[in-house]
Amino acid sequence: MSQTxxxxxxxxxxxxxxxxxxxxxxxxxxxxTGLGSIYRAEGNMWVxxxxxxxxxxxxxxxxxxxxxxxxxxxxFLTEAEIRDYYEGFSNSTLWPTFHYFSQxxxxxxxxxxxxxAVNEKFCRVVLEQAGPDDTIWIHDYQLLLLPExxxxxxxxxxxxxxxxxxxxxxxxxxxxxxRAELLRGLLGADLIGFxxxxxMRHFLSAVAQLLGLPTQNGQIETPTRTIRVDAFxxxxxxxxxxxxxxxxxxxxxxxxxxxxxxxxxxxxxxxRLDYTKGIAQRLRAFELLLLRYPEWHEQVSLIMLxxxxxxxxxxxxxxxxxxxxxxxxxNAQYRTIGWNPIHYFYRSLPLEELASLYQLAEVAxxxxxxxxxxxxxxxxxxCKADQRGVLILSERAGAARExxxxxxxxxxxxxxxxxxxxxxxxxxxxxxxxxxxxxxxxVKRYNVFAWSRLFMNQLAYTKMKQHMLATA
Ligand code: GDG
Numbered sequence: 001m002s003q004t005x006x007x008x009x010x011x012x013x014x015x016x017x018x019x020x021x022x023x024x025x026x027x028x029x030x031x032x033t034g035l036g037s038i039y040r041a042e043g044n045m046w047v048x049x050x051x052x053x054x055x056x057x058x059x060x061x062x063x064x065x066x067x068x069x070x071x072x073x074x075x076f077l078t079e080a081e082i083r084d085y086y087e088g089f090s091n092s093t094l095w096p097t098f099h100y101f102s103q104x105x106x107x108x109x110x111x112x113x114x115x116x117a118v119n120e121k122f123c124r125v126v127l128e129q130a131g132p133d134d135t136i137w138i139h140d141y142q143l144l145l146l147p148e149x150x151x152x153x154x155x156x157x158x159x160x161x162x163x164x165x166x167x168x169x170x171x172x173x174x175x176x177x178x179r180a181e182l183l184r185g186l187l188g189a190d191l192i193g194f195x196x197x198x199x200m201r202h203f204l205s206a207v208a209q210l211l212g213l214p215t216q217n218g219q220i221e222t223p224t225r226t227i228r229v230d231a232f233x234x235x236x237x238x239x240x241x242x243x244x245x246x247x248x249x250x251x252x253x254x255x256x257x258x259x260x261x262x263x264x265x266x267x268x269x270x271x272r273l274d275y276t277k278g279i280a281q282r283l284r285a286f287e288l289l290l291l292r293y294p295e296w297h298e299q300v301s302l303i304m305l306x307x308x309x310x311x312x313x314x315x316x317x318x319x320x321x322x323x324x325x326x327x328x329x330x331n332a333q334y335r336t337i338g339w340n341p342i343h344y345f346y347r348s349l350p351l352e353e354l355a356s357l358y359q360l361a362e363v364a365x366x367x368x369x370x371x372x373x374x375x376x377x378x379x380x381x382x383c384k385a386d387q388r389g390v391l392i393l394s395e396r397a398g399a400a401r402e403x404x405x406x407x408x409x410x411x412x413x414x415x416x417x418x419x420x421x422x423x424x425x426x427x428x429x430x431x432x433x434x435x436x437x438x439x440x441x442x443v444k445r446y447n448v449f450a451w452s453r454l455f456m457n458q459l460a461y462t463k464m465k466q467h468m469l470a471t472a
Pocket of ligand 1: 373374376
């Protein structure tokens, strides 16, 4: 029987060292939820890094056995590999380039060498598990070379690849010294998926211009195979967020927050710390809102949750400082004894607290400079049981292609952002409900389960077609 293997940089469980033992914490991320029923099915598995540096062979064996029991296979990485492959090439070269922040990208040969070596390491672990007819679904920018490496070793495997971040225009890709190798690495897949048609078009254009391969109708013709490229906008587990918002824990949190905020209106912003998310620009826009519309003083507060992320990379530490400074300055200038303009949290909150914040907020401010999709926008929508609330959404988030009923803005246009915040705060309730209902119907239907089903079906279909053509 053929099996399905999911591969991503991180496993859906995080292994951590505590004082005298190891803890195994399942991830609550959207991908883990969406692919849960696939990798846990009989014979299937998920391959990835468990997030821990093992100390010796005995510990490695113990971690392997524990994860095995829950259908996971670890790829153990060293501290040097994480530094050069993950923080280096993945997060300091590919991440900024693919998000149109080329000026922040570094081009280190040693990082590239580590990236190749770690993709090879992943390849070895997958090959130990994969039979000749298995289906392998690889995720994200840390593993761009893996499809071709696997193809070389297992010519008949069914290989899918999904990119969770944007695929940028050819002009950015061509800057990378290793651009052709990266594209060729991806072409080992049978199906390559992106969040939007825009990313897909950029990819096809890069393949045509850099590799000279013919591309038409979402297909790439190589001398040996036809590769399918398509858009699969990722969704969320809608019911999970709706249920979390309705839970008694979330209701209790909500009451405590509401009592503390009295009747102040709430604008909410939630992100991982990242320069792509437009956090500093958003703060400047909020500052300008207070300057331009003094009637909102003591009437509206920004609740800003920033989740610590990648703090080993220098740019992230600098961004954290910039945010701290901006929040300090704005609060110092405008706050009164009874009113705090910005409530800033630099930490991660449990799901129920997150859901109660989504529910509490009148306005969600999702204004990234670039974002593959952005799931926060969809989670806000799922938590709005009473359909009141306004989403302000950047036109440069993948989610904007679907959520046309949000207030769509250009995140670098501070004036537009200020006016959008003002408009959202004064939007009549019936208009809020109309917009929210339309977005809820969409987010509920195209949830993360529909997303993974669609991808898997398309992958199976692509392979079947290839097979039919080969035997015709
Ligand atoms: C990448 C792409 C694409 C945040 N704070 C807390 C918390 N979160 C959760 C949110 C949401 C997730 O983190 C963030 O997802 P995003 O989609 O917004 O962004 P990235 O992490 O950058 O993800 C992105 C995504 O992959 C999927 O393809 O959409 O474009 O960059 O789910 O809820 N969760 C909890 N506490 C927090 O404090 N529990």
